[in-house]
Amino acid sequence: MTLRASDLSVRFDRDVLHRITAAFAPARVTAVLGPNGAGKTTLVRTLLGLERPTSGQVALDDKPIEQWPRRDLARRVAHIPQRASVAFAFSVREVVALGRYQADKAADAVQIDAALHAADIADRAAAPVAILSEGQRQRVLLARALAQLSLAGSAPVAGPPCYILADEPASAMDLRHTFATLGLFRALAARGVGVVVVLHDLPLVMRYADEVVLLDRAGRLAASGSVEEVMRPDLLERIFEVPFTLTHDGPTRGVLTPIPPLD
The missing domain is CATH 3.40.50.300 (P-loop containing nucleotide triphosphate hydrolases)
Structure with a gap:
């Protein structure tokens, strides 16, 4: 699986x-x-x-x-791309609804509403996606993925x-x-x-x-x-060509900090 x-x-x-x-x-x-x-x-x-x-x-x-x-x-499997590419004047709700494939329209509506709230974009549900900021559009894409997989809520995922x-x-x-x-x-x-x-x-x-x-x-x-x-700082420095420090403070995994050049 x-x-x-x-x-x-x-x-x-x-x-x-x-x-x-x-x-x-x-x-x-x-x-x-x-x-x-x-x-x-x-x-x-x-x-x-x-x-x-x-x-x-x-x-x-x-x-x-x-x-x-x-x-x-x-x-x-649901995809959240980097950017929302919407060629038509769809509303936020319409874009989220594109993620649904069920024949049960009542179930669709429940999942769409829950996804909009989970992504904190329900207040813009009627707005055209084209007028939103890039960050708001990303929340629309998040909501669409949640609606597609029926993931809004807190229950264990069936199947x-x-x-x-x-x-x-x-x-x-x-x-x-x-x-x-x-x-x-x-x-x-x-x-x-x-x-x-x-x-x-x-x-x-x-x-x-x-x-x-x-x-x-x-x-x-x-x-x-x-x-x-x-x-690990040594591995990350080799890949990103920037030195790092890793400091531990309490029970967390630590704080990873890149070190900028002094020049």
């Missing part, structure tokens, strides 16, 4: 991902880290079946992702494990909504949902992630494992 990449390579005009093997477990928050151009977005899109690998395979429950009917896959794959989902949010979004991901993981999230903010990884997949600039897997195993 795991989402897995096996010996995965992707090439466009150059090699973007090179022989990535990683498992993304349910009931865990897995952060995907790496420098700009490391292939993080491509990895997420390939896990979703939106990009075709040059070699290797993505599988969900040991079934190749391309063999899943799109409707069945949509019941198991086989589902996944949210999120590509920098809070990059434009204010601090309150950033913390709320990542806290929601942790709550979803506690209910059995697998969360795969691309992040650039290393302190957020230290606070909210369980596992880390670290890519280098060439799109190779530099490390994968628990936060404690991967978020």
